[in-house]
Amino acid sequence: MPDVIFNGPEGRLEGRYYHSKQANAPVALMLHPHPQHGGTMNNKVVYTLFHAYVRQGFSVLRFNFRGVGRSQGSFDRGEGELSDAASALDWLQAYNQGAAACWIAGFSFGAWIGMQLLMRRPEISGFISIAPPANMHDFSFLAPCPSSGLILQGDADDVVPEPSVAKLVAKLSSQRGITIDYRLIPGAGHFFQNEMEQLEGHIDDYLTKVMAADENASAAR
Template identity: 65%
Template sequence: MPEVIFNGPAGRLEGRYQPAKKKGAPIAIILHPHPQFGGTMNNQIVYNLFYTYVNRGFAVLRFNFRGVGRSQGTFDHGHGELSDAAAALDWVQALNPDARSCWIAGVSFGAWIGMQLLMRRPEIEGFLSIAAMANRYDFSFLAPCPSSGLFVHGSEDRVAPAKEVISIIEKVKTQKGIVLEHAVIEGANHFFDGKIDELMRTVDAYLDKRIGTPRENAA
């Protein structure tokens, strides 16, 4: 898994990129939690999501938002981070011009950024939003949500309570054929401490349903 540096709007961005083994494979980018609260591309959930897509044959990128790790720039309260995510997607697409589809996955703050990117990039056909902070960030821009995807929360999340988040999700209007699903991991907090294996089983079950069970690159 090569370390990569690519150009972002505020300078160089640091990432980890795993190319696909097959030409025309789908691509995925993974967005990490809040930079000012310790979020990095090495977050355990981000790391697990990265390899979930790798094992399904995707070309996958995870990266540090501006001001995190070796990425240049400073925290920009979401505006610049959305630009970083767009630049990351551009970079992966340039390497994979024949990619047949694109997915995005985000954790906490990264879920908010990912859903905004989803609204701007019609090529994104699926998403995973883990511990989306819909009680702290405005998700009303999903009007309507253009792609099907999965929201996952912990029942004991005190940062973004599942009850509040689910009520917001249920208000989001969808286009015909678009399905928003949500799953609650019992006993899990915002960081899914001790529950990451259960979280990933839920994610894998959803991806099996959406894109098929075979894991072409599984070890």
């Protein structure tokens, strides 16, 4: 898994990158949890997401936000981190011109950043958000949400209570033209310590279904 260094708004950003052997492979960007609470690109949930996309044939990048690991700069309350994510997506797309599709995935703080990036980059065609912090941040910017996606949540999460996420899902699901697949993992807390296999199973299942549907739609054209 090659280490990569690329330019961000406040200096160099550190990442890990997997390049698919498939021609015109889709690309996916992974976003980690809160930098001030121990979040890094090596978080177990982010690592699980990363390898799920690799198994589906994507070229995948995960990286450290500013001030984390070898990434330069310092925490910027989400505004700078959104700029970091945009720079990471720029790097990923420049390295994969002609990619068949573009996805974003994030956990907790990373899910919040990812959903903001989704609104700014129309080329993003799908997303996975794990434990989006709907109790801490206003997600009303998703009006309308431009892409279908998967939202995963533990029903025993004491950091992001499930009812706040369910409310967000209900709001998004009322919008036309998109489908939100909302899946609850029983007994799981915020970090899915004992439920990583279940989490991985849901991610694999969702990506397999969506990719198969895309292939069938392309074949029918």
